Amino acid sequence: MDIRKIKKLIEMLEESQLNEIEITEGEESIRLSRSGPVAQMLAPPSMMPAIPPAYIPDPAVGTPAASAPIGEPASDSGSTVCSPMVGTFYASPNPDSSSYVELGSQVTAGDTLCMIEAMKIFNQVEAEVSGIVRKILKSSGDPVEFGEVLFVIEEQGV
Secondary structure (H helix, E strand, O other), rough: OOOHHHHHHHHHHHHOOOOOEEEEEEEEEEEEOOOOOOHHHHHHHHOOOOOOOOOOOOOOOOOOOOOOOOEEEEOOOOEEEEEOOOOOEOOOOOOOOOOOOOOOOOEEOOOOOEEEHHHHHHHHOOOOOOOOEEEEOOOOOOOOOOOOEEEEEEEEOO
16 A cells, blocks of 8 residues: 555544544555554565564553643754654754754744654644753654653743
């Protein structure tokens, strides 16, 4: 199944009020769900890799990442920016360029903080608040989980 089709399905799910989408093309099928364990892609058994399912934090358990979504106060010191997906963290657009932000950088809402690569697609993570970057919790090439805290921003002008 083409990655563009999968991305379009994800966008359709996010924009709709549906909780689940399942599409079948020949012997391949994909099921995307807003809730539940893990969205999975089904293929003939001969094509399925032996990969264990990914860990998804349970908000009911109260993990630090799950209890502080994007823009929510992490503590009195600032707001957290969490990973919107599972992927690989990149602090700069390419290895030869400088990071999008550094400790102490002044950011405004909408500024790019980093990129998360998932399935060969690079997704920008933007600041939702204006302020000063006080913590950067990942380095380029680090794997990230959904909801994992990436940055702490001390809000300015509140």
